[in-house]
Amino acid sequence: MTPLLSVQGITKTYGAHIGCADVSFDLYPGEVMGIVGESGSGKSTLLNCMAGHLVPDAGQVVFDTRSDGPRDTVTMSEPERRMLARTDWAFVHQHARDGLRMNISAGGNVGERLMAVGARHYGQIREVAADWLDRVEIHEDRMDDRPTAFSGGMQQRLQIARNLVTGPRLVFMDEPTGGLDVSVQARLLDLLRGLVRKMGLSAIIVTHDLAVVRLLADRLMVMKDGHVIETGLTDQVLDDPQHAYTQLLVSSVLQV
Amino acid sequence: MSEYNFAYLDEQTKRMIRRAILKGLAVPGYQVPFASREMPMPYGWGTGGVQVTAATLVPSDTLKVIDQGADDTTNAVSIRKFFERTAGVETTEKTAHASIIQTRHRIPEESLTEDQVLVFQVPIPEPLRFLEPSEVETRKMHSLEEYGLMHVKLYEDISRHGHIATSYAYPVKVEGRYVMDPSPIPKFDNPKLGDMAAIQLFGAGREQRIYALPPYTQVVSLDFEDHPFEASKADHACALCGAEHSYLDEVIVDDSGKRMFVCSDTDFCESRRAAGHVGEQAA
Numbered sequence: 100m101t102p103l104l105s106v107q108g109i110t111k112t113y114g115a116h117i118g119c120a121d122v123s124f125d126l127y128p129g130e131v132m133g134i135v136g137e138s139g140s141g142k143s144t145l146l147n148c149m150a151g152h153l154v155p156d157a158g159q160v161v162f163d164t165r166s167d168g169p170r171d172t173v174t175m176s177e178p179e180r181r182m183l184a185r186t187d188w189a190f191v192h193q194h195a196r197d198g199l200r201m202n203i204s205a206g207g208n209v210g211e212r213l214m215a216v217g218a219r220h221y222g223q224i225r226e227v228a229a230d231w232l233d234r235v236e237i238h239e240d241r242m243d244d245r246p247t248a249f250s251g252g253m254q255q256r257l258q259i260a261r262n263l264v265t266g267p268r269l270v271f272m273d274e275p276t277g278g279l280d281v282s283v284q285a286r287l288l289d290l291l292r293g294l295v296r297k298m299g300l301s302a303i304i305v306t307h308d309l310a311v312v313r314l315l316a317d318r319l320m321v322m323k324d325g326h327v328i329e330t331g332l333t334d335q336v337l338d339d340p341q342h343a344y345t346q347l348l349v350s351s352v353l354q355v
Numbered sequence: 356m357s358e359y360n361f362a363y364l365d366e367q368t369k370r371m372i373r374r375a376i377l378k379g380l381a382v383p384g385y386q387v388p389f390a391s392r393e394m395p396m397p398y399g400w401g402t403g404g405v406q407v408t409a410a411t412l413v414p415s416d417t418l419k420v421i422d423q424g425a426d427d428t429t430n431a432v433s434i435r436k437f438f439e440r441t442a443g444v445e446t447t448e449k450t451a452h453a454s455i456i457q458t459r460h461r462i463p464e465e466s467l468t469e470d471q472v473l474v475f476q477v478p479i480p481e482p483l484r485f486l487e488p489s490e491v492e493t494r495k496m497h498s499l500e501e502y503g504l505m506h507v508k509l510y511e512d513i514s515r516h517g518h519i520a521t522s523y524a525y526p527v528k529v530e531g532r533y534v535m536d537p538s539p540i541p542k543f544d545n546p547k548l549g550d551m552a553a554i555q556l557f558g559a560g561r562e563q564r565i566y567a568l569p570p571y572t573q574v575v576s577l578d579f580e581d582h583p584f585e586a587s588k589a590d591h592a593c594a595l596c597g598a599e600h601s602y603l604d605e606v607i608v609d610d611s612g613k614r615m616f617v618c619s620d621t622d623f624c625e626s627r628r629a630a631g632h633v634g635e636q637a638a
Contacts, residue, residue, distance in 0.1 A: 178499045200486075200507075207511050214510065215503030221513055221579040243514050 101163050103128045103269060103301050104149070109158035111144050117325035118144035122158075124320065124330065128268070131295060131302045133316030133333060135309060135348065141325040142305040143273060149303065150190050150271045151180045162187075162269070185215050189262035193274035195254035198261070199246045205232060205257055206242040212265045231260040235290060252283035256290065263294065270295075270302040276311055288314050309352055313337060321345050362409040363441040368392055372410035372565070376556055379567035384529030385497075386480050391563040401434060401459055402560030404476035408457045411472055411556070412438065417445045419453035424461040424602070424619030431459070450622050460523070462544040464601045464623040467553035469570060475538040477559035480566065482526045482536040502534045505577055513582055522587065528575045535566060535574075542576065543588045543602045549574035591616040594636035596627035 102125035111118035119141035126132050134142045147153040149160050151172060160172045165187065172180055184190070192198040199208055209228040210218070218224050229239050235256040237249075246254050255275065262270065275291065276284040292315055295302055304315055312319055312333055319336045321329040321344070329342045340346045360366065368390075375389035394402040412418065418438055422431040426448040434457060435446050447453050450465045457474040467473060483493045486504045496502070505526050512520045525542035527549075529535050537548055538557060548555065548568065555568040568574065578584040589603040594615040601623060603616040615636055618624035628637065 181499060181501070203486075203507060203511055204514055206514055207507050210510055211503060211507050214506040215501065217503075219506065219580050221510065222581050224510065225514075 100127060101169060102126055102161075103130075103163050104303075105159075105161040105169070106149060107159045107161070109145060109148050109155045109160065111141075111148050111153060111155045117141070119148070119322070119325045122322075122327055124327075126269075126301055126303065128301055129299045130318065131300075131304065131316045133312030133319045134303065134305045134322060135307060135312055135319065136322035137307065137348075140322040142307075142322055144325075145322070146271055146273055146303065146305045150188065151184060152190075185212055186265055187268050189265075189267040189270040191255075191258055191262055191270065191272040191275050193277045195246065195251070195258045198258040199254060201246050204243045204245055205237065205249070208246065208257060208261045209264050212261065216265060227264060231264050232257075234294070235260040236286075250283075252279055252287060255279065255287060259291070259294070263298070263300075266298070268301060270300055272302060272304045272306075274306050274308075275304065276306070276308060284311075291315060309337065309349065321348065359441040361414070361442055362412045362438065362444075363394075364392065364406065364409045368406075369410040372406055375565040376407065376410065376567060379556070379565050380554070380569045382533075383568055383572050384533030384535040384566060386564040386566045388563055389565050391560045394560065396433070396437075398561040399478065400430060401457070401476035403558030403562075403565070404457050404459070404474050404560075405434060405437070405558075406560060407556050407558035407565060408438070408455060408474050409442075411455060411474065412442055412444060414442070414444060416454045417447050417452055418442075419447050419450065419456045419622075420458075421456065421461060421463070421620075421622075422459045424463075424604070424623075425621045427621065448622050449626075450620075460539050460541075461602070461619060462540060462547045464598075464618070464620045466547075467551060469552045471553040473551075473553050473555045475540075475555065475557045477536070477538040477557045477562070477564070479524075480536055480557065480559040480562050480564040482524075482534050497533060500532070502528075505534055506579070509577060509579065509582075513579070519578065519582055519584070525584075526577050528577060529568065530573050531575075534577070537574075541588075541602055542584070543586045545574075545576045545584070546586050589616050592634060593618045593624060593627075594634045596624045596632045596637070597634040598624070598627055598632070 104126040107123050109122045110120050122145055136142050148155040161169045162172050163169050206228045209231050210224040213224050232242055246257055276287055316333045319333045320327055323344050329345045337349055340349050375387045379387045394405055420431045420435040422428040438444055439446055450463045455472045459476045481493055486508055487493050509519050523541050524536055524539040525545055527535055527537055550571050552570050554570055557566045576584040592599045595617050598618055601618045604619045605614055605616055607614050
């Protein structure tokens with residue numbers, strides 16, 4: 100089976116400071132990978148390198164494209180990469196404001212990706228948008244409201260709808276539940292889990308919240324100081340951590 | 356007159372502007388950056404259009420300047436005077452007699468010929484500006500032909516108003532490639548942009564951009580399949596000349612709400628009246 104995404108030797112430095120160093124892994128279709136680690140461990144750098152927001156200093160990000168099979172997205176031309184970013188890829192930002200157009204209605208936000216790939220029928224765009232808002236539990240009569248009028252949890256769900264509307268195969272998530280209160284977090288996670296399973300999505304989730312990866316991720320990668328220090332099945336890593344840092348991380352979780 | 360170089364600008368500046376114009380004509384709809392000069396008038400009064408006109412004028416030209424269709428408003432009168440004084444060219448109010456027409460926010464009703472040049476004053480040349488604030492990003496979107504965002508604006512219009520409510524500066528696609536802001540002309544004028552015999556030049560002074568449409572260029576107004584583009588106008592006939600297919604201004608005539616609709620193109624209206632057409636309120 101061809102991996103959907105094959106990352107090989109990704110290195111990114113900021114001057115003398117290491118962002119992430121020599122990270123390699125394969126992600127198979129339908130698989131959800133979690134990346135955990137403390138702040139500054141290089142999780143977000145790695146994610147941005149994979150999603151094409153940052154250019155890595157070395158390494159390859161090979162994505163299995165629909166048309167031409169596996170292609171290195173680091174060296175592919177910018178129009179191709181941007182096309183991927185709005186069709187087969189999705190990126191969910193930590194702050195919904197970064198991923199949404201705040202002065203455009205919820206329906207317009209969801210429709211943007213459709214129009215970007217050539218949809219030119221208002222009625223159909225609206226229908227699809229309404230369907231997606233429903234799937235992320237936003238009532239249809241909020242469709243013409245701007246995200247500024249939405250709560251934090253709703254904004255985050257809207258961002259997810261906006262990203263998934265073109266049926267991507269790979270979703271990058273950067274702390275999707277950060278900044279939300281726990282009950283809203285729980286609902287969002289429930290929703291995400293449902294969507295990921297139903298659509299057979301592959302996802303890479305960066306977070307520092309171990310509960311999130313426990314719930315969503317099949318596999319786990321633990322990062323510290325830009326290096327991957329431990330990988331494995333989620334339950335295996337969390338229940339039987341081998342590396343001293345992972346043991347610290349797991350034992351630092353507050354028990355209620 | 357002798358204190359100024361012909362048409363105010365120095366020859367090197369005109370040369371630079373002409374190069375931008377030629378590039379604009381070669382790549383229809385593409386915004387060419389140029390080193391806009393300070394002009395002796397405030398931004399917003401047509402500094403871009405004036406520079407393009409100055410670079411295009413030759414002593415044998417006849418110049419017409421219109422502002423919202425009218426020859427006799429402040430902006431039109433002062434720019435006409437400016438070129439009378441600095442270039443000494445002949446000026447006219449007759450559309451047919453002019454070889455260069457500088458315009459603010461209208462295209463004359465009378466169809467133009469291959470011997471004419473139409474110069475538009477443009478306040479904001481970037482059609483994507485209010486959707487995407489970053490210039491770096493909009494340039495990239497133009498170069499990669501990523502124009503989905505333009506339709507998001509039209510989508511918002513329909514979702515809020517039930518129809519495409521953008522009534523001026525209505526975005527167009529030029530020759531299937533660049534999306535262009537046609538300057539704030541009413542969308543009634545949009546169909547005239549395409550396939551026009553005259554050269555159309557667009558100058559934005561503050562924003563330092565020039566773009567152009569060569570004669571007989573394909574220009575399509577953006578729309579949705581189920582909400583097609585419509586060139587709208589007030590549903591009246593001109594009160595002075597009775598014209599039914601010209602763009603109308605609504606004029607409030609007293610403080611009890613009475614109003615009249617008159618042609619915004621004053622030359623068109625006058626020549627119709629001279630030919631004997633009479634509207635319902637003609638004195």
